[in-house]
Amino acid sequence: MLPFLLAMALEPMPTAQSQEIAQVASNDQQSAPTPSYPYASIKVGAGFPWNYDGNFDLLGSNVDTSLKLNGGFTGEVALGYKFKQARAEVAVGYGNYGVNNQTFSSSRYGSFSASSDGSMSLTTVMVNGYYDFPITNKDGSRSRWSPYIGAGIGYANLNVPSCSGDGCFSGGSTGGFAYQGNVGLSYRVSDRGQAFVETGYLGSTSGTIDDVSFGSFSSWRVFLGWRQGFGGSPKTTTAAAPAPEAQPDPAPQPASQPAVRGLW
Numbered sequence: 001m002l003p004f005l006l007a008m009a010l011e012p013m014p015t016a017q018s019q020e021i022a023q024v025a026s027n028d029q030q031s032a033p034t035p036s037y038p039y040a041s042i043k044v045g046a047g048f049p050w051n052y053d054g055n056f057d058l059l060g061s062n063v064d065t066s067l068k069l070n071g072g073f074t075g076e077v078a079l080g081y082k083f084k085q086a087r088a089e090v091a092v093g094y095g096n097y098g099v100n101n102q103t104f105s106s107s108r109y110g111s112f113s114a115s116s117d118g119s120m121s122l123t124t125v126m127v128n129g130y131y132d133f134p135i136t137n138k139d140g141s142r143s144r145w146s147p148y149i150g151a152g153i154g155y156a157n158l159n160v161p162s163c164s165g166d167g168c169f170s171g172g173s174t175g176g177f178a179y180q181g182n183v184g185l186s187y188r189v190s191d192r193g194q195a196f197v198e199t200g201y202l203g204s205t206s207g208t209i210d211d212v213s214f215g216s217f218s219s220w221r222v223f224l225g226w227r228q229g230f231g232g233s234p235k236t237t238t239a240a241a242p243a244p245e246a247q248p249d250p251a252p253q254p255a256s257q258p259a260v261r262g263l264w
Helices: 002-010 016-031
Strands: 036-049 052-058 061-083 086-106 110-115 119-132 145-160 172-188 193-204 207-209 212-214 217-229
Touching: 036 086, 036 193, 061 119, 061 217, 086 217, 119 172, 119 193, 145 193, 145 207, 172 207
Parallel strands: none
Antiparallel strands: 036 061, 036 217, 052 061, 052 212, 061 086, 086 110, 086 119, 119 145, 145 172, 172 193, 193 217, 207 212
């Protein structure tokens, strides 16, 4: 009897606090997002291009020309894959920028300008790479905010409008190598859904349109976007069921004593 009571006194008893800690750990494991998955994203915003400058030869005299561009719409859709903190994607983008006018300057013919019909459009196909910087809260949990940086290379096609007036080129398109760099900030709305704000620079190499040799195209851009992961439900970790508490054996009952008869 005495050894049994000593064993019961030394055995640690589960407490409500320890059970609550185990339940919180189980919930944290179940809510942890998977580190890798495919995703799709869309972003829209505004582009602010530099003037598009070039030159051409007119009757033996060099003429400098410049398209005076306004800011305009820009957007991009992408399909990619997230590898923990890194991401890789293929994106198709489009931009449309108004044209104020086209100026011309020559030592022989002087300077003049002509109005332009329509706007400049830009289409890109890019391969981009990004890196997300994780942030940890003071309590050790993962923050919903995540800054990131990215860069990409690909192809750009520029479509330049025609202009009215004598001596103007008729407009057309040119294609070439494109490159970009971006920085942004994401906010995790759900396990795989993120809203983000982004800004960056886009450039393309020089090209020739209707005998006019244009230099590189450059634009500063800002975006608001959404990135959605897919490909199945998040992985979860099933916590093992707690072992049933050991029930102590019932204490032995004293043996019954025979009744004692009186001697009288």
